Amino acid sequence: DGGITQSPKYLFRKEGQNVTLSCEQNLNHDAMYWYRQDPGQGLRLIYYSQIVNDFQKGDIAEGYSVSREKKESFPLTVTSAQKNPTAFYLCASSMVASGQGFYNEQFFGPGTRLTVL
């Protein structure tokens, strides 16, 4: 059963704590992405990774960190430096990274809803 999984589905954090969101894919995709979604807003790109051991900042990377040690895994850490972390976080993957004039379809996971208490 191929796809993208995110865990946990719901996550609560106290202010000042770091928290790590999991994203795993078994689609053998090279590229992975993290997006943040706020109510009534479009998805905004946090970080993306085109290949293992490589990642780039997206539009709103401040207060977040990622790693890409394995092809199938792209965890996102929300640090205490993120001033407004309550949001719905979506992970996606694509066969290869889009670029050089072509687009590769992104497949999304089910999301993690993070709430800061």
Added chain:
Amino acid sequence: GESVGLHLPTLSVQEGDNSIINCAYSNSASDYFIWYKQESGKGPQFIIDIRSNMDKRQGQRVTVLLNKTVKHLSLQIAATQPGDSAVYFCAVFNKGSQGNLIFGKGTKLSVKP
């Protein structure tokens, strides 16, 4: 840079009627457009796409229209069903960008029985 705008944040239609959801983009160099459906608490699902060399593309009960002159695209859903209730948003790809999608804010479609 690219921006993707929303025409209506919500849309309510009667079951069986046709729905039209609109999206506007700013960059005339944008060359690939996607419509996603997102049900509550779930990740977005691909519905249909269209390239800039086309004006219209049809899928099963869905049609996407692209008007490059006014930088506008629309999603038409025929014979709307209760299962179509969701948030729909467009995403735009510009091959001159880093390869990242720019997403619109979404329209919440409610289907009345």
